[in-house]
Amino acid sequence: MADAAPAAANKRLQMADIARLAGVSVSTVSRALNGSPLINDETRSRIAELARSLNYSINLGAQNLRLQKNQTVAVVVPYDAQSRQHISDPFFLSIVGAIADALTDRGYDMLLSRVDAERLDTAAALYDSGKAIGIVVIGQWRHHDQLNALAARKVPLVVWGGQLPQQLYCSVGGDNVGGGLQATRHLLQQGRKRIVFLGDAALPEVQLRRAGYLQALREAAVAPDPKLELPVPFEIIAARAALDRLCAGRTRFDGVVACSDLLALQAVQAVRAAGRQVPGDVAVVGYDDMPVATYSDPPLTTVHQPVAVAGAELVDALLALLRGERAAPRMLPVHLVVRESAPAGA
Amino acid sequence: MADAAPAAANKRLQMADIARLAGVSVSTVSRALNGSPLINDETRSRIAELARSLNYSINLGAQNLRLQKNQTVAVVVPYDAQSRQHISDPFFLSIVGAIADALTDRGYDMLLSRVDAERLDTAAALYDSGKAIGIVVIGQWRHHDQLNALAARKVPLVVWGGQLPQQLYCSVGGDNVGGGLQATRHLLQQGRKRIVFLGDAALPEVQLRRAGYLQALREAAVAPDPKLELPVPFEIIAARAALDRLCAGRTRFDGVVACSDLLALQAVQAVRAAGRQVPGDVAVVGYDDMPVATYSDPPLTTVHQPVAVAGAELVDALLALLRGERAAPRMLPVHLVVRESAPAGA
DNA sequence: ATGAAAGCGCTAACAC
DNA sequence: GTGTTAGCGCTTTCAT
Numbered sequence: 032m033a034d035a036a037p038a039a040a041n042k043r044l045q046m047a048d049i050a051r052l053a054g055v056s057v058s059t060v061s062r063a064l065n066g067s068p069l070i071n072d073e074t075r076s077r078i079a080e081l082a083r084s085l086n087y088s089i090n091l092g093a094q095n096l097r098l099q100k101n102q103t104v105a106v107v108v109p110y111d112a113q114s115r116q117h118i119s120d121p122f123f124l125s126i127v128g129a130i131a132d133a134l135t136d137r138g139y140d141m142l143l144s145r146v147d148a149e150r151l152d153t154a155a156a157l158y159d160s161g162k163a164i165g166i167v168v169i170g171q172w173r174h175h176d177q178l179n180a181l182a183a184r185k186v187p188l189v190v191w192g193g194q195l196p197q198q199l200y201c202s203v204g205g206d207n208v209g210g211g212l213q214a215t216r217h218l219l220q221q222g223r224k225r226i227v228f229l230g231d232a233a234l235p236e237v238q239l240r241r242a243g244y245l246q247a248l249r250e251a252a253v254a255p256d257p258k259l260e261l262p263v264p265f266e267i268i269a270a271r272a273a274l275d276r277l278c279a280g281r282t283r284f285d286g287v288v289a290c291s292d293l294l295a296l297q298a299v300q301a302v303r304a305a306g307r308q309v310p311g312d313v314a315v316v317g318y319d320d321m322p323v324a325t326y327s328d329p330p331l332t333t334v335h336q337p338v339a340v341a342g343a344e345l346v347d348a349l350l351a352l353l354r355g356e357r358a359a360p361r362m363l364p365v366h367l368v369v370r371e372s373a374p375a376g377a
Numbered sequence: 378m379a380d381a382a383p384a385a386a387n388k389r390l391q392m393a394d395i396a397r398l399a400g401v402s403v404s405t406v407s408r409a410l411n412g413s414p415l416i417n418d419e420t421r422s423r424i425a426e427l428a429r430s431l432n433y434s435i436n437l438g439a440q441n442l443r444l445q446k447n448q449t450v451a452v453v454v455p456y457d458a459q460s461r462q463h464i465s466d467p468f469f470l471s472i473v474g475a476i477a478d479a480l481t482d483r484g485y486d487m488l489l490s491r492v493d494a495e496r497l498d499t500a501a502a503l504y505d506s507g508k509a510i511g512i513v514v515i516g517q518w519r520h521h522d523q524l525n526a527l528a529a530r531k532v533p534l535v536v537w538g539g540q541l542p543q544q545l546y547c548s549v550g551g552d553n554v555g556g557g558l559q560a561t562r563h564l565l566q567q568g569r570k571r572i573v574f575l576g577d578a579a580l581p582e583v584q585l586r587r588a589g590y591l592q593a594l595r596e597a598a599v600a601p602d603p604k605l606e607l608p609v610p611f612e613i614i615a616a617r618a619a620l621d622r623l624c625a626g627r628t629r630f631d632g633v634v635a636c637s638d639l640l641a642l643q644a645v646q647a648v649r650a651a652g653r654q655v656p657g658d659v660a661v662v663g664y665d666d667m668p669v670a671t672y673s674d675p676p677l678t679t680v681h682q683p684v685a686v687a688g689a690e691l692v693d694a695l696l697a698l699l700r701g702e703r704a705a706p707r708m709l710p711v712h713l714v715v716r717e718s719a720p721a722g723a
Numbered sequence: 724a725t726g727a728a729a730g731c732g733c734t735a736a737c738a739c
Numbered sequence: 740g741t742g743t744t745a746g747c748g749c750t751t752t753c754a755t
Contacts, residue, residue: 043507086501086505086530087505088502088505088506088507089506090506090507091506091507091508092438092441092442092447092507092508093442093507095438096438096439096442101438103488106489108477119471119474119668121467121470121668124467124470124471124473124474125465125470127470127473127489128465128470131454131489131491132491135490135491140488140490140508141488141489141490142449142486142487142488142489143452143473143477143487143488143489144481144486144487145477145478145481155432156434159432159433159434160434160435160436160437161389161434161436161437161438161439162437162438162486184432293668296672322465322467322639322669323668323669323672323673326642326669326672326673326674327669327672327673327674328672328673328674328675328676329674330674
């Protein structure tokens with residue numbers, strides 16, 4: 032009565048079931064399914080066929096426990112707990128897609144996780160608990176220190192972002208100084224001198240782009256004006272409000288260097304709402320070169336970031352780390368794509 | 378010498394280590410860390426403190442094996458193996474983000490997986506192997522049959538897509554017939570009669586939108602013309618080529634109903650490249666209402682899909698299924714957002 | 724209130 | 740070539 036209970040066979044199939052049905056021991060099934068050369072071909076194919084026909088698949092939780100292995104990488108997309116802002120900037124979504132592709136190609140699974148941007152260190156739980164063998168964090172946000180602490184603890188970690196002094200973790204990022212420099216130089220070459228910098232310099236990537244912006248001004252002997260620096264967050268609504276205030280005020284400007292394409296487009300809308308023309312009165316340069324930049328009105332001059340390459344580099348750096356190699360921070364080249372929001376001809 | 382080896386303490390911390398350091402047994406540590414009332418408070422906090430200070434986290438692989446549980450949901454984004462096209466349409470990325478948020482809110486992890494769109498059935502391995510307790514598939518593509526087969530096998534499965542006859546699985550989707558209807562009616566109301574339908578009707582969602590398109594034509598007593606149906610794939614390059622051919626040919630048209638915002642924008646570019654105006658000569662309606670629709674030139678009239686709601690509904694349907702409830706297919710309301718690519722005033 | 728021991732589904736010596 | 744057995748890190752009876 033205990034053994035032969037025919038009702039409610041709801042339980043998941045396991046190796047012992049296959050073994051019983053095949054009339055062999057579990058070890059034989061294990062060996063057959065794992066392609067051990069010890070098993071004779073007839074037995075192996077009989078077992079393989081049985082497993083396939085029953086949709087049996089080795090339980091990976093048990094296998095991983097036994098083998099002490101794991102093929103899962105966690106990808107962490109921080110979010111702003113204040114504004115409850117969700118994954119939405121196209122750049123983040125797009126780099127997640129690129130990482131998914133790179134991991135799939137290399138035979139790894141991707142666990143997508145969201146953590147509070149103020150507590151990046153909580154991401155370590157994904158590693159400590161064995162859920163993932165390593166972590167990719169998208170962006171440094173305000174917590175270089177927390178990321179350093181994780182690296183000091185030997186958590187396998189790669190971060191998309193800028194390279195900073197005193198950095199213990201491996202980062203992969205675009206050339207932010209170069210990007211800020213190219214964007215600003217381009218505007219200066221068109222004779223623009225009152226150039227707004229749009230982005231929150233508390234974020235390392237933005238800070239580096241700002242350094243490029245300042246360097247370009249210096250090269251052109253244009254004095255920087257703090258009133259032209261708008262430390263807007265990535266959140267679009269607040270950014271728009273700050274832009275509207277700027278347009279309503281007395282501060283003159285004829286160019287904008289924005290830290291994302293979406294910010295650039297908000298700038299376009301704010302400028303137009305104030306009755307001025309883009310690019311006539313104000314030329315605008317974006318950042319990232321997402322698809323929206325080609326379709327927008329006007330199409331955006333913007334700094335292209337190599338997203339697909341970035342995904343592959345992040346993954347390769349993490350895998351190198353896991354092999355015990357030292358992975359040096361990498362900086363990927365960026366380039367300016369000139370479109371109509373800030374054209375080349377004066 | 379064996380026990381006290383001080384070198385290379387590279388191994389991951391485990392419960393036995395905490396037990397040894399706390400001078401208690403593993404059972405006590407397990408109980409303490411899991412908040413059992415059997416443990417006295419002093420002991421519990423001492424153990425908790427020790428674990429925290431060492432960054433110890435219970436090994437979830439082992440815990441899941443023992444407890445026969447799992448908090449991971451697989452989200453499957455199919456890709457076209459032919460064109461090697463990757464996750465790129467903003468709608469897919471965006472719904473993945475919405476699902477990630479919904480899962481995080483409910484305490485589940487998300488495993489993001491890509492599978493060949495021709496072999497949706499391979500997604501079942503995620504369930505059979507115990508990696509995930511259930512699966513969310515984004516889109517039916519051409520394989521309603523494979524999805525039905527999975528459902529027949531009792532794989533816990535929810536699919537973003539249209540509701541079809543003979544459907545065994547639970548689907549959540551927008552009101553595609555209604556969307557196609559609203560889009561087409563809007564153009565007809567402006568006096569347009571030669572309306573192109575842009576989308577591959579081999580996909581169920583597109584097929585349903587086409588039904589709405591045809592219904593609107595019928596209502597307005599406009600005879601459908603097969604030459605106006607362009608079965609373009611989601612892939613942008615091929616779509617553009619088909620549009621250019623249409624514009625170069627003798628087939629007249631004054632409106633376009635597209636099955637994504639990106640397709641709509643390709644139509645805009647093709648029409649303009651042929652020397653005609655949008656919306657003057659040709660009015661264009663998109664689908665999805667992604668952020669790009671508000672920034673594009675011209676801003677797109679488009680069918681809004683409730684992405685955040687969709688993420689939550691997909692997850693809730695799957696969790697209902699896992700509780701053993703029957704989850705009925707759900708259809709979410711959509712509405713037309715009128716912008717300049719197909720304005721209201723004639 | 725705490726410990727000893729069995730077992731979750733699997734793999735890999737070690738026997739035969 | 741195949742079976743027996745121990746054990747991956749954890750939870751939970753069952754003892755005490």
